Amino acid sequence: MLHSEKISAIARAEGVADYTSDHRVGEDNIRAFGLDVHNPVFAVSGTTIVVFVAFALSYPELAAELFGQWRIALTTRLDWFFMAVANFALLFCLYLVVSPLGSIRLGGPQARPRYGYPSWVAMLFAAGIGIGIMFYGVLEPMSHALTPPLSSEGITGGARRELAMASTIYHWAFHPWAIYSLVGLSLAFFSFNKGLPLVIRSALYPLFGDRIWGWPGHMIDVLAVLATLFGLATSLGFGAEQASGGIAYLFGLPNENWLRVAVIAFITAIALISILRGLDGGIKRLSELNMLAAGVLGAYILVLGPTGDILGGFFQYGAAYVRYLPELSNWVGREDNYYMHDWTTFYWAWWIAFSPFVGMFIARISSGRTVREFVVAALLAPSAIFVLWMTIFGETAMDQYFLEGLQEVAATVREFQPELTLFVFLEEFPLTLATSLLGVVLVIIFFVTSMDSGSLIVDTMTAGGKIETPVGQRIFWCIFLGLLGVSLMLGGGLSSLQALALASAFPFAAIMLLMVVSLHRGLRAELKLLDPVGRA
Amino acid sequence: MYQRIGVPVDLEHPETLAKAMATASTLASAFGASLHLVAVTSPSPGAVARNPQAFAERLTAYADECSARHGVIFTPHVRVCDDPAVELDRTLSAAFHQLEVDLLVVASHVPGLRDYVFASNAGWLASHTDLSVFVVR
Numbered sequence: 322m323l324h325s326e327k328i329s330a331i332a333r334a335e336g337v338a339d340y341t342s343d344h345r346v347g348e349d350n351i352r353a354f355g356l357d358v359h360n361p362v363f364a365v366s367g368t369t370i371v372v373f374v375a376f377a378l379s380y381p382e383l384a385a386e387l388f389g390q391w392r393i394a395l396t397t398r399l400d401w402f403f404m405a406v407a408n409f410a411l412l413f414c415l416y417l418v419v420s421p422l423g424s425i426r427l428g429g430p431q432a433r434p435r436y437g438y439p440s441w442v443a444m445l446f447a448a449g450i451g452i453g454i455m456f457y458g459v460l461e462p463m464s465h466a467l468t469p470p471l472s473s474e475g476i477t478g479g480a481r482r483e484l485a486m487a488s489t490i491y492h493w494a495f496h497p498w499a500i501y502s503l504v505g506l507s508l509a510f511f512s513f514n515k516g517l518p519l520v521i522r523s524a525l526y527p528l529f530g531d532r533i534w535g536w537p538g539h540m541i542d543v544l545a546v547l548a549t550l551f552g553l554a555t556s557l558g559f560g561a562e563q564a565s566g567g568i569a570y571l572f573g574l575p576n577e578n579w580l581r582v583a584v585i586a587f588i589t590a591i592a593l594i595s596i597l598r599g600l601d602g603g604i605k606r607l608s609e610l611n612m613l614a615a616g617v618l619g620a621y622i623l624v625l626g627p628t629g630d631i632l633g634g635f636f637q638y639g640a641a642y643v644r645y646l647p648e649l650s651n652w653v654g655r656e657d658n659y660y661m662h663d664w665t666t667f668y669w670a671w672w673i674a675f676s677p678f679v680g681m682f683i684a685r686i687s688s689g690r691t692v693r694e695f696v697v698a699a700l701l702a703p704s705a706i707f708v709l710w711m712t713i714f715g716e717t718a719m720d721q722y723f724l725e726g727l728q729e730v731a732a733t734v735r736e737f738q739p740e741l742t743l744f745v746f747l748e749e750f751p752l753t754l755a756t757s758l759l760g761v762v763l764v765i766i767f768f769v770t771s772m773d774s775g776s777l778i779v780d781t782m783t784a785g786g787k788i789e790t791p792v793g794q795r796i797f798w799c800i801f802l803g804l805l806g807v808s809l810m811l812g813g814g815l816s817s818l819q820a821l822a823l824a825s826a827f828p829f830a831a832i833m834l835l836m837v838v839s840l841h842r843g844l845r846a847e848l849k850l851l852d853p854v855g856r857a
Numbered sequence: 858m859y860q861r862i863g864v865p866v867d868l869e870h871p872e873t874l875a876k877a878m879a880t881a882s883t884l885a886s887a888f889g890a891s892l893h894l895v896a897v898t899s900p901s902p903g904a905v906a907r908n909p910q911a912f913a914e915r916l917t918a919y920a921d922e923c924s925a926r927h928g929v930i931f932t933p934h935v936r937v938c939d940d941p942a943v944e945l946d947r948t949l950s951a952a953f954h955q956l957e958v959d960l961l962v963v964a965s966h967v968p969g970l971r972d973y974v975f976a977s978n979a980g981w982l983a984s985h986t987d988l989s990v991f992v993v994r
Contacts, residue, residue, distance in 0.1 A: 347904040428900060429908070435900065435939060513900060516907025599943035686939070688900040777940075788899045789869075789941045 331850050338846050340511070340527050344534050346518045347787040356794060359785035362539055366546035366783060373551075373821060374805060377814030385813075388820035395823055396666040401652045403669040406830045408650050411499035413837050414696050417506075422844040423693030425851065427506075428513040434689035439612075440605055441686060442702040447608035448682045448774040450497060450672070452556075452767040454615065454710045455760065456563060456739040459746045461489045462715025463722065463734045470660035471648055482719050486638035487645040489711050492664065494642070494704035496650075497672040502699040503833060504680025506692060507840045513688045514847060518786025521545040521677050525835055527842045541832060544825055545677035546782050550802065551822035552674050553775045557768060557806035558815045561585045564764045566740030571757050582807055588765055589803035592772035596795050600686075604773050611766045618759050619713050625750055626717035634716045639708055670826035673833065681781065682774045692844065718746055772802055859888045859989075863958035864931075865949050865978065866896040868905045868915055877964035877993040882927035884962065884991070892931045894920050895952045897941050909937050946981040953988060962991045 332339035351360045358364075377384040417423050426432055436444070466485035469476060473484055507524035517523035522538035529537060561584040568584070569576035595603035623631055655661050687695055721727040727749065733742045747756045776799040783798075784790045809815045864881045866874060885892045898905070898912040906912035913935045920933040934956065938948040953961060965979035983990040 341907075345904060346902050429910075431910075432900075435937075512902055513908070516902045516911075519901045597943065599947075600940035601938075601944060602947075603943075685901065786902070788901050788903060789945075792942050795942065 332846075335849075338527070338842075339850060340515050340517075340843050340846060342515075342517060342526060342531060342534075344518070344531065347785050349534070350785050350787065355791055357787060357790045358783055358794070359542075359787075362542045362546065362785065363783040365539065366543045366550075369543065369547060370550055370805075374808065374814065374818070377817040378808060378812035381813045381817070384817040388817040388824070391824045392820035395670060395827060396662045397658075399827060400662055400666040403666050403673070403826070403830060404650060404652045406673070406833060407496045407500060407669045409837070410503045410833065411496055414499045414502050414700060417696050417844075418693055422841075422848055423696070424691055425510075425514070425844055425847050426689070426691045427509045427695065428688035430851070432513070432689040434687075436605070436686055438698065438702070440609060442698065442706075443608040443612040444605060444686055444770075444774075445683055445699060446703050446706065447611050447767060447770040448604070448679060450493070450675075450679075451611070451615075452560065452764065452771065453493065454707065455743060455764050455767065457489075457493075458710055458714035458743065459718045459730060460734055460739050460742040461492070462486055462711060463718050463730060463742070465489055465660070466719050466722070467731060467734060468659065470657045470664075471645070471655075472657050482716075482723070483638060483641040484645065485719065486634070486712065486715055487641040488649060488660065488664075489715060490638060490642040490708055491646065491649045492668045493707040493711065495700055496669070498700050498703055500669075500672050500676050500833070501679045501683060502696050503836060503840075504676040505683030505687065505699070506695055507836045508681055508684035509687050509695070510692070510840060510843060510847075512684060512786075515843070519681065519684065519788070520782055520786040521681070521832070523786070525832070525839050527839045527846075528835060542782055544828060544832075546779060548674045548822055548825035548829060549678040549775060549779055549782070550805070551818050551825065552671070552678070553771065553802055554805035554809060555815050555819040555822060557585060557588070557772065557802060558810040559819075560764070560768050561588070561806065561810060563740035564761065564768070566738070567744050567757070567761055567764070570741055570744055571754070571761070578811060581810055584765075585803055585806050585810070588768045588772060589799060591765070591769045592776070592799050592803075593796060595769055595773040596776060596799055597792070600777070604770055604777075607766055607770050607773075611763060611770065614759060614763050614766070615710075618756060618763065619710055621756060622717055622750070623713050626713065627720050630720065631713050631716050634712045635709055638712055638716075642708075667823070670823045670830075673826040673830050674822045676829065676833070677782070678775060678778050681778045685777075685781075714743075714746070721746075721749060772799055775802060859884070859890045859960040861893060861956065861958045862888075862890045862960045862962060863893045863895060863953045863956060863988075864962050865982075866894045866916065866919065867964075868896055868912070868919065869903075871919060873966075874964050877962050878923050878927065878931075880991065880993050881962040882923070882929040882931075884960070885929050890960070892929055893934055893953075893956050893958060894923070894931050895934045895936060895949060895956070897936045897938055897945050897948050897952075899939060899941050900937060909935065946978055946985070949978070950982060950986045953986070958988060960989045960991060961986075962993060965992050965994060 329339050349360050350357055462485050465488045469484050470488045511517045511523045512519045520542050522533045522541045526533050561581045565580040565584045566576050718730050722731050729745050733745050743760055744757050776795045779798045780795045862881055862885050896916045898909050906915050916933040920931040923931045936948050936952045938944050963979040965977050979992045
């Protein structure tokens with residue numbers, strides 16, 4: 322008898338819910354014209370995207386005003402909600418680590434991980450928010466050093482640097498990874514242990530039962546598709562502007578539309594090749610290559626920068642993060658609206674909007690790990706990499722500004738030119754052209770892995786969780802994303818669509834809270850059922 | 858001439874395999890070769906089964922059914938791959954080489970427009986492996 326059948330038999334005998342369903346993967350799919358897509362998620366999400374994009378391009382000013390107001394309302398009035406949800410996600414993840422629920426293995430007691438830690442972490446990083454290290458590694462610590470949060474403009478010297486680094490680490494370590502872990506874990510558990518389709522709605526099965534295969538579930542999956550596509554397309558559009566800005570600066574070219582379109586076309590072409598190489602031959606290899614290239618660039622700055630300060634800073638700033646964490650994560654009585662709204666709430670909404678995509682991708686590569694292994698590794702490994710990276714680049718940039726009086730990097734920060742900050746920073750080091758080219762290559766590969774994994778996930782979401790879909794569908798989504806990025810960039814709809822992606826974070830944050838209840842129920846029932854058959 | 862004959866199996870559409878199975882069993886009887894069915898699944902739930910264990914049971918049942926129908930023993934082999942939509946052909950090729958198969962019998966459809974862009978599984982195996990391939994339409 323299969324393990325899952327044993328579990329079901331015990332569940333029936335002991336009257337414990339085992340949360341399995343008769344619904345089969347791809348049951349609602351339509352197979353026509355060589356396609357295998359979910360009815361109605363594919364059609365509804367596709368149509369909605371086309372309508373929104375057409376609106377944003379036809380009436381750019383109206384769309385910018387309308388959606389811009391959503392963005393302001395979201396980051397100013399719902400700051401408490403996003404901060405509370407992010408804190409809660411982190412606390413719940415820590416609870417899973419210390420509770421007996423952490424011993425449950427994703428995929429059943431006999432399952433074993435299919436990827437070693439280095440590849441797993443590399444993919445986690447590349448599909449998630451790895452691109453951020455390229456644009457914000459120098460910019461964010463410098464920005465918080467110039468305008469300190471927590472109404473602490475008066476502090477100076479080492480304390481100012483500590484606060485700048487702590488408030489940067491707060492946005493990139495632990496909290497975002499707790500959000501992704503929560504979604505990824507929910508999907509992995511209900512998919513690998515309960516046999517439910519790998520789609521967002523499955524994570525709410527214990528709460529809604531078989532009704533989740535109807536319209537409530539359709540709406541959840543459509544929302545996830547919209548958040549992912551809007552988020553990825555706007556990232557691609559803004560990213561292309563940034564990458565072309567860097568290329569133009571390096572080679573003295575005019576930063577015009579043709580260069581931006583060429584960047585998107587190039588990224589899309591490489592992503593298509595990566596798609597045709599599959600998960601192991603494409604995303605995995607590119608992610609490993611990216612980690613290696615990032616490691617080379619980081620090591621170069623570490624050696625040529627203030628090495629002793631950086632190594633000491635890694636621990637010093639880590640401790641500062643822990644010390645400032647209660648203040649930074651508290652929204653009551655705060656007056657530093659610029660930091661809390663324009664940075665923290667924006668980031669939290671953005672990470673939450675991206676969580677269906679990143680969470681589902683993490684789930685797909687995580688069968689065979691225990692809940693505890695999953696959460697500890699997903700929280701610690703990327704966070705440690707971020708702290709190290711931000712310390713290397715942030716500490717060096719702050720040294721250049723505070724000790725050597727160099728103003729160039731600070732000028733790009735004051736003018737908010739993320740596309741230039743890294744390259745201006747690298748000019749202070751030997752072999753500028755080589756390191757800057759490495760930077761451009763890193764940016765491009767990070768976008769390629771995001772587009773490849775994004776196409777994979779959107780295809781799975783719009784195919785009812787089916788993995789074995791015609792490869793043409795994934796190619797379609799990749800090209801669709803590229804075209805979306807180009808048209809939004811040329812038509813001036815990037816900010817509007819970014820606001821829409823952020824808006825999707827609000828309902829999705831509520832879904833995440835339901836996921837916590839649902840996952841807790843599912844894991845508790847699984848633990849009860851595992852004891853009689855042994856956890857192996 | 859042939860000692861080990863391999864047949865890739867798509868458990869989602871077993872109805873398309875009848876002719877290939879009959880051909881493979883006839884060839885196996887003629888050459889005194891052993892028969893090996895290989896099917897690929899992913900760790901995620903699929904249309905055929907909820908997990909790789911259940912998938913293996915389905916394949917074993919299918920192999921038993923074929924053995925009973927054709928009077929030759931079909932041995933089932935499951936391979937798990939993370940991205941079967943793209944890596945199916947390479948996974949099959951690796952599995953058949955590992956099993957030291959020397960003849961493949963592959964069910965295939967009549968080529969259409971799409972096959973000019975994306976090769977069929979049989980087309981890929983015939984073009985990319987050093988094994989003899991018998992394509993059954």
